[in-house]
Amino acid sequence: MLVTVTSRSGKEVVKGGIQLFENATVKDLKASIHKRIGNLYPERQRISLPLVSGQTRPIVLDGDKRLCDVFPEGFDHIVILKDLGPRVKYSTLFFFLFVGLPEKRVIYPVQTYATIYWCFYYFKRIMETFFVHKFSHATSPLSFVFRNCWETQMYIGFGLGIICQLANFYCHIIVKNLRDPKDQGGYQIPRGFLFNYITCANYTTEIYQGLGFNIATQTVVGYSFLVVVAYIMSDWAAFCCLKARAIGRCRPWRTLLLATKGNESVRG
DSSP states (O other): OOOEOOOOOSSSSTTTTTETTTOOOOHHHHHHHHSSSTTOGGGEEEEEEHHHHTOOSOOETTTTOOOOHSSTTTTTTTEEEEEEOSSSHHHHHHHHHHHHOOOOOOHHHHHHHHHHHHHHHHHHHHHHHHOOOOSSOOOOOTTTHSSOHHHHHHHHHHHHHHHHHHHHHHHHHHHTTSOOTOOOOBBBBSGGGGGGTTTTHHHHHHHHHHHHHHHHHHOOOOOOOHHHHHHHHHHHHHHHHHHHHHOOOOSSSSOOOSOOOOOOOOOO
């Protein structure tokens, strides 16, 4: 089988085409292209069939499909190759996303002076409490100790955050187990645990762990970041449900991010 490899403009990418055996798969074709063009490793290639009359989007070829089964009968063996550019594994991407790229640590004078000022302020207040201020009442309700202390709020916030992080981890395990062992894709509906009540429980727990962190830290930047993340994840959750409904595998809608009766979640 001689396969002609062209670009979207119709220019031949691999001169003379690629000769493959009759039962060759898409993976075999990608491996052969890699041998001919060294920098185009398989993950960097997107192979599709030429558009035919009535099509608006090309059919992308991937996986272990045999080429003889995908070429339309009576048509030449022509595929279109697109270079997706340099690729990295998602594990590498998320490692640098969460850890950050190495950078030189710089401590500015204003940070040093602000720390000294902050320490001096609270030292002064403590000294005034014991040696300067005169209080009209000798005692105060015990509950004021907990109500007025930041530590209580901190413990509540971090406690909520840790619980939600553990729940989020378990949700990711459930979603991971839906994956086909051969990684052939397809959409499946998560069931069990919080997925019985919430459409995208993995996104919900992600948002609430951020809420717990902000309850503990109380920063404008943190809350602003949480609002943006919640908006993005709500959009992702809605998109997942739309895709599920499009293939007829979604029951009447369950709330996306809060626990109520109704819809099913989906994961590709």
